[in-house]
Amino acid sequence: MPNPPTDNIFIITPDAQINMLLDRVLKALGYTTDVFQDWTSANFQIKTNPPGLVILGEKLKDATGLDIAKELSIQTPATPILLLVAQESPEILKQAMRLGISQYLLLPLRVEDILSAVQDSLAQAKRRKEWTILQVKRATTSLERKVNELETLTRLGHSITSSLNSDSVLSTIIEAAVELTDSEEGSLMLIDEKTGELYIRAARNFSEEFVRTFRIPIQDTLAGNVISSGEPTVLDEKAPKKIKTSYLVHSLIYVPLKLKDQVIGVLGVDNRTTKMPFKEHDVKLLTALAEYVVIALENIRLFDSANQDRNKLETILKNIQDGVIVIDDNHQLLFTNQVVLTAFQLPNEPLQGRPIEEVFNLAELLALVNASIPSLYNRVELSTPDGRIFNAQITAISGIGQAITMHDITHLKKLDRIKSEFVNTVSHDLRSPLTAILGYAELIEKAGPINILQRDFIRRVQNSVQNITGLVNDLLNLGRIEAGLDTHREPVYLNQLVEYSTDNFRKLLEDRKIRLVVFPLDNIPPIYANPLQMRQLLDNLIDNAAKYTPPGGTIGIRAEVQQTQVILQIRDTGIGIPSAELPFIFDKFFRASNVDKAAIGTGLGLSIVKSIVEAHQGRIWVDSKIGEGTTFTVVFPIAEIP
Numbered sequence: 001m002p003n004p005p006t007d008n009i010f011i012i013t014p015d016a017q018i019n020m021l022l023d024r025v026l027k028a029l030g031y032t033t034d035v036f037q038d039w040t041s042a043n044f045q046i047k048t049n050p051p052g053l054v055i056l057g058e059k060l061k062d063a064t065g066l067d068i069a070k071e072l073s074i075q076t077p078a079t080p081i082l083l084l085v086a087q088e089s090p091e092i093l094k095q096a097m098r099l100g101i102s103q104y105l106l107l108p109l110r111v112e113d114i115l116s117a118v119q120d121s122l123a124q125a126k127r128r129k130e131w132t133i134l135q136v137k138r139a140t141t142s143l144e145r146k147v148n149e150l151e152t153l154t155r156l157g158h159s160i161t162s163s164l165n166s167d168s169v170l171s172t173i174i175e176a177a178v179e180l181t182d183s184e185e186g187s188l189m190l191i192d193e194k195t196g197e198l199y200i201r202a203a204r205n206f207s208e209e210f211v212r213t214f215r216i217p218i219q220d221t222l223a224g225n226v227i228s229s230g231e232p233t234v235l236d237e238k239a240p241k242k243i244k245t246s247y248l249v250h251s252l253i254y255v256p257l258k259l260k261d262q263v264i265g266v267l268g269v270d271n272r273t274t275k276m277p278f279k280e281h282d283v284k285l286l287t288a289l290a291e292y293v294v295i296a297l298e299n300i301r302l303f304d305s306a307n308q309d310r311n312k313l314e315t316i317l318k319n320i321q322d323g324v325i326v327i328d329d330n331h332q333l334l335f336t337n338q339v340v341l342t343a344f345q346l347p348n349e350p351l352q353g354r355p356i357e358e359v360f361n362l363a364e365l366l367a368l369v370n371a372s373i374p375s376l377y378n379r380v381e382l383s384t385p386d387g388r389i390f391n392a393q394i395t396a397i398s399g400i401g402q403a404i405t406m407h408d409i410t411h412l413k414k415l416d417r418i419k420s421e422f423v424n425t426v427s428h429d430l431r432s433p434l435t436a437i438l439g440y441a442e443l444i445e446k447a448g449p450i451n452i453l454q455r456d457f458i459r460r461v462q463n464s465v466q467n468i469t470g471l472v473n474d475l476l477n478l479g480r481i482e483a484g485l486d487t488h489r490e491p492v493y494l495n496q497l498v499e500y501s502t503d504n505f506r507k508l509l510e511d512r513k514i515r516l517v518v519f520p521l522d523n524i525p526p527i528y529a530n531p532l533q534m535r536q537l538l539d540n541l542i543d544n545a546a547k548y549t550p551p552g553g554t555i556g557i558r559a560e561v562q563q564t565q566v567i568l569q570i571r572d573t574g575i576g577i578p579s580a581e582l583p584f585i586f587d588k589f590f591r592a593s594n595v596d597k598a599a600i601g602t603g604l605g606l607s608i609v610k611s612i613v614e615a616h617q618g619r620i621w622v623d624s625k626i627g628e629g630t631t632f633t634v635v636f637p638i639a640e641i642p
């Protein structure tokens, strides 16, 4: 029955009488109407208030009925049109049909004809509308479902990449599998590599007890078939099967979990009570989810193995006997082990992220870290607050920062001190008898006539005693420097010292045909030092260069200033030092294996040099290549005259 306002009817004919008739009849039937004699005014109204039906005259003064029908089919395509025709012309009717005009009314009008035509047209339009709504609804539901699936899949993808909690990621995927396929239960079965059985790694809606105790062999089971074939399996009502899990399902999907070419398990959903079969689309969804499961499992495996490696390394670093401090490029602590905490008497609390300067209040350590030329200062001795002495070394680690390793040398230091004290005492006690021997050797000649052979023997005794005296003097010297007794310091200019020292060697070098090249040293600022010790240092290094350089070679002396330090280098083109022996070169009494045993020397020269350097807060190191030459580099801080 009429249902305004949808069923508002527009009457558009040029004939006032027809209009009136239609208007009266329709109103009597309960419809509302709008009457127009021309298209222009009707058109205006249509735009603001579209009608439920249009009754159209064949010819109006401003347009034909067919023209108007065409226009209406664009503007309001769902509105049915009734065409009034004077006679049934096949041509007009053909055109009318083409334009989608639902009915026509033949003039003269009869009330029953009007009634049935209007009702038919409206009923047909209503059915069409309902059908359209239904279709739209269907399409929307399926779209909504798809959007929902997509959202779930995106959410899952996100949770797989962002979470490394294996249980929660796998549970989320199973939940999604159950939800998206509208199923009752879901399970993820993996192959236990040890037993070859299948166990449930994650499940939804299965009892906990069932999940815990579930174990089935792969052979002859439905899941086993999926694993061996690598293809999904679908069961429905037509083929119910008591699957080897001791429960009967109405429908089920199992899809394989494939990692590379290997099947590692099965993802499944099933219905035990509802008889709803699964669709092809569900298999596709589950296959997509199976890929997520594999990615998640692989992520977890990689993370676990990286974590294990990291833990292993961390445990090693934590437990080794050496101290380890790792800092990043901004000097913030990344790692410190227990040895470090104990040595610096630090509380056992996390230090990660704190600046090294804030945690460690030890100038030598900070100088090591802050050294602008790391290679010059990559090793230092640290006296830590717990009374120990460490040999600390810094190493740059690209991509991370720097690592400081600290080796405990307390006992070595102690031994060294005891040894030095002993040597000092012995040397001291040796001096008087040596002087006596020398004195009496001289007196022998004066005491009476001696033959040539006896004179030769006396010379040999004197030479040997002088050698021993030299050694004793060296030892005493070393002892004094090591004890730090000589604390006298003054500004010392290297150019003057080098001049005095080289003057001494000039004759010797000339005899040995060794060229000496001293680069200009006038612009080198003074260092704050003990001039006698500095002189001894230069003498020892130049003496060595002269001793171990064959005739025809060259000795070069140069110095330069870098920031707040003077770098002095003494280079020769001599025999060099075997690289394996370089670490021992500054040890007392050490002489390299390539030295001619007849060459005069005590093996103490470089120990004295090292002690002098250390007493002046300097550094010394050696670069040498066997057969090519040796360079000693000494670094001193520029004098800050107090």
Ligand code: ADP
Pocket (backbone or CB within 6 Å): 540, 544, 545, 548, 549, 572, 574, 575, 576, 577, 585, 590, 591, 592, 593, 595, 600, 601, 602, 603, 604, 605, 606, 607, 630
């Ligand atoms: P020595 O009295 O033997 O010269 P040093 O302590 O001065 O003792 O030097 C220790 C050892 O270092 C030497 O025996 C030699 O093997 C090696 N050495 C020192 N300087 C040089 C050099 N310039 N060239 C080659 N070898 C050197």
